Amino acid sequence: MAEPEASTSNNNSENQEFVAKIRENEREIMQLRKRLADYSIKEAQIRHENDDLQKRIADIRAVFDQRQQNLEDAESKASSYRQQIIEENIHLEYALQVLFKHLQEQVIYKENQERMGLVPQSVPDRDISGGHRRDLVGRNGAANKVGADESGRQITSGNSFYGVPTKTGSTSREPGSNNAEANAHSGDANRNERENSSNRSSDADADDDPLPAFEDLQIIGEAFPGRELLACGYSINGTSICNFEWIRHFKDGAVNIIDGAMRPDYRVTADDVDTYLAVQVLPLDERNRKGEPVTVYANDKKKITCDAEMQSHIEKTLYSGRASYEVSLSTGYLDIWEPATLAIKRHGYSIKCRGARGVVVSEKFSPSVSVAIPYGRVSEFIMICASGDQLLLRTENNSTGASSSRDTIVLVLRNFILTAGGKRAGKKAYFLSRGKISCFAVAGSLWCQLNTLTKMSNRSSVILC
The missing domain is CATH 2.30.29.140 (PH-domain like)
Incomplete structure (x- = not known):
């Protein structure tokens, strides 16, 4: 009887343990279900939040696209506005150039009118030594000083529109000078009479006066590119105006009058290299009579070269x-x-x-x-x-x-x-070298130069550098 009871007690204990495990499993299942329910709720919340975020992102993207479009529109308008400003500036610059050209033409026209008519000159100030000195004012407002040397001649380096003083002690005489000296202290009532008498005397003595002239013309300065040259000399025979022209002479006899170079000063440029540079002066007097043109060459009538x-x-x-x-x-x-x-x-x-x-x-x-x-x-x-x-x-x-x-x-x-x-x-290239011709082969290496010179030595005409 003891053995069946022992086996029954063992079965009961095993059943109790099994029941306890079942209950624990059921509790775990209940907990898992609760957690699953909680996670489902959280998942729903997350999905809801995700939908909200997607909506916000869509709104933000729409706002960004709108602002981007606004920026592009603003940039396009700004570019169009800048283009309008540039076009207005171009039109304004063109208008200013036209206005400047018109004013320059007016100035040149007035100067030509003055040159065609009588050019008034100030009364020369006589110094103690008996020489004459006169200040000539050019277009730039600066006075060109003209002094007298020991022989009484006056050096000038004025522009083509500048007045040039006459040589002191010249054999030419100014029309109506006797009447002017006789009536120097008379009043305004005798001024017209003096002018009429001067005109009559000028017509009577026009054939006796020598033509205006310019002597001892020379060029000062080194004739190298980038250096400045200055033409100067002496005006005689009543010369009041001198026209300057700088001219390039080529080896083949061609002549090129340099456009715009009508001043006594001139800056040598690369265009003058390998040419003969000269200046020509045409003297005129107050009656617009032209004298003989005078020409002198720079660099002792040698070609212009580089330093x-x-x-x-x-x-x-x-x-x-x-x-x-x-x-x-x-x-x-x-x-x-x-x-x-x-x-x-x-x-x-x-x-x-x-x-x-x-x-x-x-x-x-x-x-x-x-x-x-x-x-x-x-x-x-x-x-x-x-x-x-x-x-x-x-x-x-x-x-x-x-x-x-x-x-x-x-x-x-x-x-x-x-x-x-x-x-x-298939030829060689040459450039100037201090008045001589120095050759370089096309390949640019010494071997090519020697090879080319060797080939050229077999020909009848050889150019040695």
Whole structure:
């Protein structure tokens, strides 16, 4: 009996443990269900929040798109407004140029009228030594001093529109001078009578007066690119006005009158290299009578060449086959310039601005590429591209020395253009070297130079550098 009871108690204990485990499992299941319900609620909340966030993002995106569109519209309006301002500035600049040209024509017309008529001169102040001195005022308002030397002649370097004093002690006599001296202290009532008598006497003695003349014309200064020259001399025979003209003479006999060079001072440029530079003076008197024109050549009637420093830099640049210069590029609007770099190589060149504009032009040298120098502008030059576009450049203000001057850059460019053209034609390119011709082979190396000279030595005509 004891064994069945023991087995029953064991079964009961096992049942109780099993029941306890079932209850624990049921409690865990209940807890899991509660957690599942909580998670379901949280998931619903998260989905709701996600929907709200999506709506907000959509609203924000719509607002962003609207603002972006507004910014684009504003930028377009600003660009259109800037374009209108630029066009207005261009029209204004054109109008100012037209007005300036009109005023300049009026000034030139008035000066020509004064030149055609009698030119009034102030009474000369006689000093203790008996010489005469007269101050001549030009268009710029500055007085040109004219003094007398020991022989009584007066040196002048006035402009073509400046009056030129006559030589003291000249054999010519002013019309009506006797009447003027006799009636110097008379009143205004006798002024008309003096003028009439002076006109009559001038008509009577017109044939006896010698024509105006200009003597001892000379050019002062070194005739190198970038240097200034000054023409001066003595006016005689009642000369009151002198017209100056600077002229280039070429080896073939052609003549080129330099446009705008009508002053006694002149700055030599790269255009004058390998030419004969001269100045011609035409004297006129108060009655607009013309004398014999006087011409004198610069550099002792020798060709204009570069100085030693400029020539050395050009030769080194041509030999190395590359160069770089800091310049400024005109934007075309008023006087606005943009810093740029002009890079020159053996076969081409490029102009690159430092700003957002970047590379403006990059092309090879060709016969249609050229360089021009505007008259009267010391540091500016025009690069004419193969497409025909013209780019106005100028050297930097801090560019000092011949190695970075405007004329050096122009000569380097022209020599590279000639070198490239000579290579296409299978010929050699030449440039000036202190009055002689120095040749460089197209390839630019010593071997090519020697090889070319060897080939040329077999021909009948040999050019030695």
